[in-house]
Amino acid sequence: xxxxxxxxxxxxxxxxxxxxxxxxxxxxxxxxxxxxxxxxxxxxxxxxxxxxxxxxxxxxxxxxxxxxxxxxxxxxxxxxxxxxxxxxxxxxxxxxxxxxxxxxxxxxxxx
Amino acid sequence: xxxxxxxxxxxxxxxxxxxxxxxxxxxxxxxxxxxxxxxxxxxxxxxxxxxxxxxxxxxxxxxxxxxxxxxxxxxxxxxxxxxxxxxxxxxxxxxxxxxxxxxxxxxxxxxx
Numbered sequence: 001x002x003x004x005x006x007x008x009x010x011x012x013x014x015x016x017x018x019x020x021x022x023x024x025x026x027x028x029x030x031x032x033x034x035x036x037x038x039x040x041x042x043x044x045x046x047x048x049x050x051x052x053x054x055x056x057x058x059x060x061x062x063x064x065x066x067x068x069x070x071x072x073x074x075x076x077x078x079x080x081x082x083x084x085x086x087x088x089x090x091x092x093x094x095x096x097x098x099x100x101x102x103x104x105x106x107x108x109x110x111x
Numbered sequence: 112x113x114x115x116x117x118x119x120x121x122x123x124x125x126x127x128x129x130x131x132x133x134x135x136x137x138x139x140x141x142x143x144x145x146x147x148x149x150x151x152x153x154x155x156x157x158x159x160x161x162x163x164x165x166x167x168x169x170x171x172x173x174x175x176x177x178x179x180x181x182x183x184x185x186x187x188x189x190x191x192x193x194x195x196x197x198x199x200x201x202x203x204x205x206x207x208x209x210x211x212x213x214x215x216x217x218x219x220x221x222x223x
Contacts, residue, residue, distance in 0.1 A: 006154075034211060043215035044155075044201065057210070090154055092211070099145050099163060100211050101202075102154035 001026035006103030008092045013110055019064075019078040021106050023091030026072065031093040033074040034068055034100065038088040050074060086110045113138040115204050117214035124192045125222050132187040132217045134176075134202030144185040145203040145211075146176055156200060158166060168189070192221045 006023045013019060025031055032051050036044040046059045048066035056066050063082050074091060083107045085102040086109050114137045124130045136142055143162050147155040159170025166178040176187045185202060201212040 032211075036213070042199075044213040046210055046212060049210045059210070088152075092155075094211065097143065099157045099160050100155075101157065102147075104154045105152070107152070 002093075002101065003072070004091065004093055004101055004103045006106060008106060009104065010107045013081050013108065015083055015110055016080045019076070019081050019085070020109070021076040021089055021091075021108075023074045023076075023103055024072055025093045028072070028093070030071060030101075031095060033068060034092040034094075035074065035076050035094065036090045038090060038105075044090065044111065048076070081110045083110050113142070113168060113204050113206060113210075113212050115202050115212055117200075117202055117217045119217050120215075123222065124196050127191050130191035130192045130196070130219065130221070132200050132202075133217060134185045134187065134214060135183050136185060136202070136204045137183065138204055138206050140206060143205045144176075144178060145205075146170065146174070146187050147201045147203065147213075148183075149154045149199040149201065149216075152176045158161075158187070187222050192219075194221050194223050197221045 003026045009073050014109050034049045035047040038044050048070045053068050089106045091103040092100040134184045145160045146158040149155045158174050160167050161168050161178045169175045174189050176185055178185050197220050199216050199218050201216050205211040
């Protein structure tokens with residue numbers, strides 16, 4: 001069966017520090033991969049999505065970047081965190097024409 | 112561009128009563144529609160989907176949703192609400208392999 005791993009669960013980082021959040025999927029090949037941010041327990045903002053290795057689409061200009069170095073690995077990064085980067089980050093995967101499956105999320109607090 | 116609207120920030124219903132959580136969408140062509148539920152500090156859990164076929168789809172935990180193409184709606188329903196159904200519900204739309212876009216969420220509160 002397929003599983004998705006996202007870590008860490010919580011993270012507290014100072015302003016100006018770098019960020020790396022990792023997400024890996026097991027049990028499937030060539031998934032669509034997504035990074036979302038959820039602010040204040042409400043709507044999900046799509047940050048990045050990827051349909052294949054090295055193919056990244058950015059939805060919102062921001063202080064973040066994403067990479068897909070392997071088929072089932074999706075990384076969210078920042079060189080210098082801002083206070084406004086705080087939030088709940090969710091990774092998800094899907095196949096064509098199917099529902100998405102989500103990781104458990106990372107609560108990022110920038111102080 | 113595709114979009115999803117959930118017009119209600121919160122829906123309150125008494126336990127045992129029917130519930131409806133509204134969703135309308137905008138997408139060119141045929142949409143793929145989804146409902147998800149989120150419990151506090153957790154990821155989203157898939158409830159049900161409409162891809163094609165019967166307009167009434169049944170999903171997990173007794174939930175169902177009706178696809179209405181003329182009204183571009185995909186409302187989530189349950190005949191009898193439970194207190195444990197209290198959570199944040201999200202409607203989402205995609206088109207084939209395109210990005211998956213979520214609505215702003217509706218908080219469902221079921222009172223005993």
